[in-house]
Amino acid sequence: QKEVEQNSGPLSVPEGAIASLNCTYSDRGSQSFFWYRQYSGKSPELIMFIYSNGDKEDGRFTAQLNKASQYVSLLIRDSQPSDSATYLCAVRIANSKLTFGKGITLSVRP
């Protein structure tokens, strides 16, 4: 059974801090990994995707992938109140559909 697990939340960090969001997956055949942000009442929007071990940076966001340990994380540097949202981790096996985690809610305190 393909499973994607995310830390139980919610996660609260002060403004300017680093927020660390973690996700583990069960299927070793997983090949690509996605992070979506979902504001309350809105649809998910893609933040980043990663497919190689290591780090991938985009502005204040860094995705980290460790296939040996089967986890993927998202770091948000210099967190802003506008980053307050639910973050969804999604995993794809080649030519297959995405499996989503249940999401973790991040709150950035001013």
Add this chain to the structure above:
Amino acid sequence: SQTIHQWPATLVQPVGSPLSLECTVEGTSNPNLYWYRQAAGRGLQLLFYSVGIGQISSEVPQNLSASRPQDRQFILSSKKLLLSDSGFYLCAWSERGGRWETQYFGPGTRLLVL
């Protein structure tokens, strides 16, 4: 650039009534299309996906059905709604081919069944 539309944005329907939600994609050809449901406090549940006109795969047995009458049009239907059908319905598309088929979501339809 590609855009995805869904309508209606919100819908309140009585139990037992029919349902039709529509999704259209612009700016791309031959996309993969998906219907998801997000119930309160739960994750995204894939309901249907389609790789082409008339090709529908169902992920979860239920009283919903999907159709793809045109390349960039995806419709979610029900003959008789249940209370448990309430939720946030999301349509998504991806460009076919390759390992990194990124899915992009529409604005969603919020359905309340009373």
